[in-house]
Amino acid sequence: MRALTFENVTVRFGSRRRGTVAVDDVSLVVPAGQVVGLVGESGSGKSTLARAAVGLAPLTAGRITPSARGRHVQMVFQDPYSALDPRMSIGESIAEAMPSVDRAEVARLLELVGLPADRARDRPHLLSGGQRQRVALARALAGNPEVIIADEITSALDVSIQGAVLNVVRELQRRMNLTMLFISHNLAVVRYVSDIVAVMREGKIVEYGPVDEVLGDPRHEYTRELLAAVPRPAH
Amino acid sequence: MAARGLRRAGPLGISALALLVLVIVLALVAPLIWQQRADAINAAEILRGPSGAHPAGTDLLGRDIFARVLVATRLSVGLALLATVLGVTAGLLVGATTAVLGRRAGRWIGTLINITVAFPNLLLALFFAVIFGVGAKGAVLAIGFATAPGFARITQTLASGVAGRDFIAAARIAGVGRFRILTRHVLPNIAEPLVVTATIAMGGAMLAFASLSFLGLGVQAPSYDWGRLLGEGLQQIYIHPAGALIPGLAVVLAAMAFNLSGEVVARAIGLRSTSTGTLGDPPPPAPSDPMPEADALLAVHNLQVSFPGVRPVRGVSLSLRRGEAVGIVGESGSGKSLTALAIARLIEPPGEVTADRLEFLGEDLRGDVSAHRRLLGTSLAMVFQDPMTSLNPVQRVGRQLAEVVRTHQRADRRTAWARAVDRLSAVRIADAAKRAGQLPHEFSGGMRQRAMIGMGVMANPALVIADEPTTALDVTVQKQVLQLLQNIRSAENVGLLFISHDVTVVGQVCERVLVMYAGRIVEDLPASALREHARHPYTRALVAAVPDMETDRNLPLAVIPGRPPDPRDLPVGCAFAARCPLATDRCREEDPPLDSLETGRRVACWHAEQTVPHLSLIKGEQS
Numbered sequence: 023m024r025a026l027t028f029e030n031v032t033v034r035f036g037s038r039r040r041g042t043v044a045v046d047d048v049s050l051v052v053p054a055g056q057v058v059g060l061v062g063e064s065g066s067g068k069s070t071l072a073r074a075a076v077g078l079a080p081l082t083a084g085r086i087t088p089s090a091r092g093r094h095v096q097m098v099f100q101d102p103y104s105a106l107d108p109r110m111s112i113g114e115s116i117a118e119a120m121p122s123v124d125r126a127e128v129a130r131l132l133e134l135v136g137l138p139a140d141r142a143r144d145r146p147h148l149l150s151g152g153q154r155q156r157v158a159l160a161r162a163l164a165g166n167p168e169v170i171i172a173d174e175i176t177s178a179l180d181v182s183i184q185g186a187v188l189n190v191v192r193e194l195q196r197r198m199n200l201t202m203l204f205i206s207h208n209l210a211v212v213r214y215v216s217d218i219v220a221v222m223r224e225g226k227i228v229e230y231g232p233v234d235e236v237l238g239d240p241r242h243e244y245t246r247e248l249l250a251a252v253p254r255p256a257h
Numbered sequence: 258m259a260a261r262g263l264r265r266a267g268p269l270g271i272s273a274l275a276l277l278v279l280v281i282v283l284a285l286v287a288p289l290i291w292q293q294r295a296d297a298i299n300a301a302e303i304l305r306g307p308s309g310a311h312p313a314g315t316d317l318l319g320r321d322i323f324a325r326v327l328v329a330t331r332l333s334v335g336l337a338l339l340a341t342v343l344g345v346t347a348g349l350l351v352g353a354t355t356a357v358l359g360r361r362a363g364r365w366i367g368t369l370i371n372i373t374v375a376f377p378n379l380l381l382a383l384f385f386a387v388i389f390g391v392g393a394k395g396a397v398l399a400i401g402f403a404t405a406p407g408f409a410r411i412t413q414t415l416a417s418g419v420a421g422r423d424f425i426a427a428a429r430i431a432g433v434g435r436f437r438i439l440t441r442h443v444l445p446n447i448a449e450p451l452v453v454t455a456t457i458a459m460g461g462a463m464l465a466f467a468s469l470s471f472l473g474l475g476v477q478a479p480s481y482d483w484g485r486l487l488g489e490g491l492q493q494i495y496i497h498p499a500g501a502l503i504p505g506l507a508v509v510l511a512a513m514a515f516n517l518s519g520e521v522v523a524r525a526i527g528l529r530s531t532s533t534g535t536l537g538d539p540p541p542p543a544p545s546d547p548m549p550e551a552d553a554l555l556a557v558h559n560l561q562v563s564f565p566g567v568r569p570v571r572g573v574s575l576s577l578r579r580g581e582a583v584g585i586v587g588e589s590g591s592g593k594s595l596t597a598l599a600i601a602r603l604i605e606p607p608g609e610v611t612a613d614r615l616e617f618l619g620e621d622l623r624g625d626v627s628a629h630r631r632l633l634g635t636s637l638a639m640v641f642q643d644p645m646t647s648l649n650p651v652q653r654v655g656r657q658l659a660e661v662v663r664t665h666q667r668a669d670r671r672t673a674w675a676r677a678v679d680r681l682s683a684v685r686i687a688d689a690a691k692r693a694g695q696l697p698h699e700f701s702g703g704m705r706q707r708a709m710i711g712m713g714v715m716a717n718p719a720l721v722i723a724d725e726p727t728t729a730l731d732v733t734v735q736k737q738v739l740q741l742l743q744n745i746r747s748a749e750n751v752g753l754l755f756i757s758h759d760v761t762v763v764g765q766v767c768e769r770v771l772v773m774y775a776g777r778i779v780e781d782l783p784a785s786a787l788r789e790h791a792r793h794p795y796t797r798a799l800v801a802a803v804p805d806m807e808t809d810r811n812l813p814l815a816v817i818p819g820r821p822p823d824p825r826d827l828p829v830g831c832a833f834a835a836r837c838p839l840a841t842d843r844c845r846e847e848d849p850p851l852d853s854l855e856t857g858r859r860v861a862c863w864h865a866e867q868t869v870p871h872l873s874l875i876k877g878e879q880s
Contacts, residue, residue, distance in 0.1 A: 063731035063734075076426075077429075090430075092432070093431060096430060096431070097430055099423035099427065101423055104423040109445040110442075165432070181759070181760065182588060185804070207731065210804045213804070214808055247733055248733065
């Protein structure tokens with residue numbers, strides 16, 4: 023595993039004059055073996071930053087290492103119902119992401135994300151949303167990536183299932199020492215999985231630091247605003 | 258599988274398929290049997306009418322027209338098939354390349370397709386017939402290339418729909434090549450609708466071919482197809498009409514066979530995901546606690562919502578007082594949204610709502626909906642999850658708000674508009690007078706949701722039902738919207754029924770929380786008891802499964818093993834038993850009623866008195 027580095031990354035959609043700048047000169051490091059939680063509201067550019075890292079959004083300026091070419095960076099998406107090809111068995115979906123098909127490895131990956139290996143032949147429609155996200159995670163791991171990007175992977179899940187997926191993510195990350203960029207709009211979820219938090223707003227990173235420091239003693243006004251908006255249960 | 262398919266196809270489908278089989282068999286065997294008869298020239302029998310020997314009469318050379326029609330099946334169907342295959346292949350190639358090529362090249366080809374689609378098919382066919390020359394070959398090419406643009410367009414549209422999905426992006430990131438993505442992911446996922454379209458195109462090609470031959474641009478003598486026979490027969494139509502009618506009938510029947518079969522296939526595909534069954538189980542017993550309350554704004558007892566084969570809401574009872582905020586929390590499929598829709602009388606057929614009691618402001622809401630339209634329109638407001646689809650995109654926001662009072666209170670246009678502006682400023686939309694004149698897309702998501710709430714309070718409602726009103730919103734906007742609902746409630750003493758999957762939000766907004774599981778309320782408790790003093794194991798697990806800002810990061814989160822039961826196949830006893838750490842044999846056999854525990858608390862659990870010893874008991878690794 024190695025670090026994921028964004029250096030002065032800008033992503034602009036549309037023409038120079040009339041287009042919009044989704045990511046504005048962002049420099050960000052996800053240190054090797056650590057989880058950086060990226061929080062921000064819709065339209066802040068956090069998903070665009072993630073898509074740029076895997077080559078799904080074109081860079082207008084800047085550099086991202088490792089490069090998107092050559093399976094170094096893999097991604098897990100938000101919607102579990104769109105993440106897997108309904109026509110392929112989940113084993114085939116995982117095998118597709120491998121350099122060469124290896125059944126034993128597919129079985130090992132399924133066990134790794136907490137699914138029985140004999141489910142490799144199942145089509146996605148037999149799986150729950152949470153199980154699909156585990157398969158998507160196994161597929162992301164199949165190419166032996168150096169970095170994993172998780173983009174709102176629990177947002178579409180029911181709360182009772184969200185916990186199980188977060189447990190798998192956390193456990194895998196610790197066991198395999200994964201480098202991970204974990205994107206979510208949910209501060210409590212980000213707090214639970216991340217070592218470092220980055221707060222993004224209007225295409226810029228406004229605050230970055232260890233999770234306890236940023237959430238315990240926020241420096242930027244926007245971070246404070248976000249924290250104040252987190253719903254708190256009645257006591 | 259085949260038998261079930263036939264049953265689903267219905268009488269129309271069965272006759273379509275039978276017709277199709279007949280056409281194909283005729284195309285294969287007719288020339289072998291009747292060729293000689295069809296070609297036999299008989300100078301003694303020229304232009305005879307229908308008779309026992311010649312069912313459709315004879316033509317100018319005394320040949321049997323019926324035999325000729327039968328024999329012509331092969332050429333007519335064969336040529337149409339050839340043209341369709343040509344058109345479909347060309348269309349598929351062009352349409353699919355747009356998915357494989359880069360964005361810019363794809364756009365150019367897309368434009369080209371759009372232009373060619375704009376030409377009428379027959380015109381295009383005539384044009385090609387002139388270029389490729391008169392004859393069967395020219396006609397096949399002409400009809401083939403005339404079919405292609407439409408097919409290319411459909412392929413392109415379907416492919417771009419699939420191309421936007423995440424599994425394509427995942428395959429790209431994994432380094433799978435473009436061509437492989439096309440063959441492995443895109444084409445298999447669009448194959449079904451394409452097959453249907455191709456079958457229907459086949460019917461179209463038959464007609465087009467008949468037309469071209471009829472006009473003399475298709476098959477040339479001495480060969481003949483139905484179009485040609487029709488043309489020949491038409492010259493003698495006043496002498497004996499059967500000579501024109503029989504080939505015409507053949508064209509119509511064959512084209513119908515293909516078109517209808519296509520539709521049958523389409524319908525079978527469309528139906529495949531849903532299955533209908535019958536409700537075998539008797540209606541569940543009414544909950545024991547009717548909770549009569551004198552000042553109830555809303556009183557619901559034993560509410561059931563059923564759809565063919567499934568009953569997603571199974572006996573919900575609740576009451577709500579003026580100014581009270583009650584939350585319904587549950588996972589997707591728990592029946593919480595359907596409960597809300599049923600109360601607002603918004604369930605459409607085939608959905609069916611029954612209740613022992615359904616009273617709002619003292620009026621019985623059961624029976625004909627139209628009788629309650631005025632009451633529901635003025636006193637009950639509904640706020641939905643998606644503010645974009647709740648507002649009409651082409652109507653000014655102010656006008657949509659004004660419509661509420663214009664319809665229900667017969668207010669004049671100016672008063673209604675003034676009220677709309679007033680309500681928009683009441684929901685804290687800055688510069689409301691100007692904003693009222695704008696269209697929904699000029700509003701941000703949070704503003705749209707506030708406008709929806711503004712619409713809800715146009716006519717002084719007594720109850721606001723909000724179904725996941727903040728789920729699509731950012732946290733900072735969510736905070737504003739929740740605050741707004743709170744203000745309206747306290748300022749105007751409005752009741753609030755708040756539906757959400759988020760335990761934390763419900764706990765913050767509401768005074769009382771109803772927890773739903775598999776179509777029933779399993780616990781009714783004060784919001785303040787949610788975190789520490791819930792009794793139902795499901796409620797406890799739900800609360801423990803959600804991380805908050807104080808969760809210990811070094812411990813795994815609590816997990817509810819298994820998944821919710823299929824509403825079509827509910828277990829006999831408690832629906833939660835299979836996932837419950839406290840479940841005993843009694844739980845698996847008898848469904849616990851929702852019983853009162855103490856004042857203001859109800860729970861449906863045989864083990865409500867027993868506390869869950871360790872939450873870690875319900876940790877598992879299956880979700």
